[in-house]
Amino acid sequence: MSSKSIVSITDYSTDQILSILDSAATFEANPNQTILNGKVAATLFFEPSTRTRLSFETAVNRLGGRVIGFSDASTSSSVKGETLNDTIKMVSNYADIIIMRHHLEGAARYASEVTSVPIINAGDGSNQHPSQTMLDLYSIRKTQGRLDNIKIAMVGDLKYGRTVHSLLIALTHFSPQFYFIAPDELRMPEEYKIICDKKGIPYEERTEFNTDIINEVDILYMTRVQKERFTDQMEYEKVKNVYTLRNKMLEHSKDNLRILHPLPRVNEIDMDVDANPKAYYFEQARNGLYARQAMICDTLGLI
Amino acid sequence: MITNNEKELQVKALRNGTVIDHIPSDILFKVVSLLQLDSVKNQITIGNNLTSKRMGKKGIIKISDCYYEEEEISRIALIAPDAKINIIRNFEVIEKKVLSLPDNFTGIVKCPNPKCITNNEPMKTKFEVIKKNPVVLRCPYCEREIQQEDIQLL
Numbered sequence: 001m002s003s004k005s006i007v008s009i010t011d012y013s014t015d016q017i018l019s020i021l022d023s024a025a026t027f028e029a030n031p032n033q034t035i036l037n038g039k040v041a042a043t044l045f046f047e048p049s050t051r052t053r054l055s056f057e058t059a060v061n062r063l064g065g066r067v068i069g070f071s072d073a074s075t076s077s078s079v080k081g082e083t084l085n086d087t088i089k090m091v092s093n094y095a096d097i098i099i100m101r102h103h104l105e106g107a108a109r110y111a112s113e114v115t116s117v118p119i120i121n122a123g124d125g126s127n128q129h130p131s132q133t134m135l136d137l138y139s140i141r142k143t144q145g146r147l148d149n150i151k152i153a154m155v156g157d158l159k160y161g162r163t164v165h166s167l168l169i170a171l172t173h174f175s176p177q178f179y180f181i182a183p184d185e186l187r188m189p190e191e192y193k194i195i196c197d198k199k200g201i202p203y204e205e206r207t208e209f210n211t212d213i214i215n216e217v218d219i220l221y222m223t224r225v226q227k228e229r230f231t232d233q234m235e236y237e238k239v240k241n242v243y244t245l246r247n248k249m250l251e252h253s254k255d256n257l258r259i260l261h262p263l264p265r266v267n268e269i270d271m272d273v274d275a276n277p278k279a280y281y282f283e284q285a286r287n288g289l290y291a292r293q294a295m296i297c298d299t300l301g302l303i
Numbered sequence: 304m305i306t307n308n309e310k311e312l313q314v315k316a317l318r319n320g321t322v323i324d325h326i327p328s329d330i331l332f333k334v335v336s337l338l339q340l341d342s343v344k345n346q347i348t349i350g351n352n353l354t355s356k357r358m359g360k361k362g363i364i365k366i367s368d369c370y371y372e373e374e375e376i377s378r379i380a381l382i383a384p385d386a387k388i389n390i391i392r393n394f395e396v397i398e399k400k401v402l403s404l405p406d407n408f409t410g411i412v413k414c415p416n417p418k419c420i421t422n423n424e425p426m427k428t429k430f431e432v433i434k435k436n437p438v439v440l441r442c443p444y445c446e447r448e449i450q451q452e453d454i455q456l457l
Contacts, residue, residue, distance in 0.1 A: 008446070083424055083425060084420070084424050085424065085425075085426070102420075103418070104418055104419065104420045104423050104424075105416060105418050105419050105420065105444065105445035105446070105447075106419050106420035106421065106442065106443075106444025106445040106446070107420045107444075109420075109443060109444050110420045110421075110424065110426065110444055124420075125418050125445070126418075127445055127446055128446070191448070
């Protein structure tokens with residue numbers, strides 16, 4: 001079992017998070033290096049995710065490492081009935097680090113128990129996706145100059161959205177103030193509110209998404225309200241446009257406000273917002289490259 | 304012991320062995336399967352829906368000439384944390400055991416999340432005990448919490 005594997009953002013202490021963010025900043029200043037020369041990274045995507053895979057593979061390539069792997073389970077032997085245990089043990093013979101995405105929850109934790117090669121979890125079902133959380137933290141710190149005392153509104157699907165759950169957990173180290181804005185069907189689950197209560201972190205829950213909140217906050221974290229999450233399709237039709245951000249809603253927002261979104265977005269951020277300098281979601285995705293470079297090098301003990 | 308007789312008489316007294324008392328009636332047979340009593344050859348007396356001052360109705364299991372290891376018996380706390388274990392020798396209670404779950408355990412329970420890796424890969428389940436009474440478990444793989452009433456035995 002490798003202690004260096006990164007399965008969940010909670011595998012990092014506050015100090016480790018800050019040190020990864022610092023090293024991500026050095027990669028941003030100089031993204032092309034040779035630090036991974038001679039290293040092989042395996043990207044095992046049992047579930048397809050082009051965006052995440054390209055980001056990880058770019059991170060390895062720009063640091064001089066090489067990549068092996070598959071981008072879809074149908075091209076791996078898991079379709080022949082091979083267990084995850086066997087696939088991981090086999091790949092461990094070839095690679096110095098394994099970056100994996102799997103549709104089953106806990107797959108990365110289990111993989112980290114059956115091999116001594118470090119594992120980075122690139123998403124396990126609706127459970128964890130720590131590199132997304134790291135890039136979100138990086139984007140917040142970069143745009144606000146700090147992580148402490150951030151006022152952040154999370155908007156959209158707060159029930160199933162794993163990115164908001166992990167970000168919430170990670171931010172609890174930094175005395176945030178939360179606004180949870182979601183339709184009744186997609187409210188923030190109780191367990192996360194209990195975590196806030198225990199740590200004395202203030203939060204407000206609302207169903208309306210309006211300028212009162214937008215004008216208050218430093219970060220607006222938008223998420224996609226997915227049609228398939230609704231048992232009642234009428235309900236979806238009612239709410240789908242209620243949680244859409246439009247440029248005119250930003251008129252009186254704070255100067256330091258930045259809009260984040262894990263992407264892909266559909267209609268929750270109108271295209272007219274893209275030109276606003278407060279729209280940060282595309283830069284946020286680019287920050288993912290630096291955050292992943294830092295996580296890979298940290299996992300391999302190179303920084 | 305005379306005061307106890309009235310209670311004890313609802314089920315035949317045991318000479319030597321283990322008595323598991325104060326089992327909630329609706330989970331008595333879960334305790335039977337947890338201890339795999341169907342494959343035990345000793346004499347077993349099972350009583351259910353017996354009158355109990357404290358619980359209204361209760362179940363009781365008496366297993367003759369059988370003494371359990373601490374670890375084995377403590378599993379009962381997963382589904383019946385208030386059950387009482389009495390060790391009997393020559394009709395006398397020589398020891399009362401208090402059930403106490405370990406902080407972690409392997410196997411015994413199934414993770415209720417169908418998308419959890421443990422339900423899809425030939426591997427053992429593992430759990431962290433977050434709370435002991437009522438029991439709350441946490442699967443370290445899918446990270447879901449499991450409430451006592453949702454605990455399913457393997």
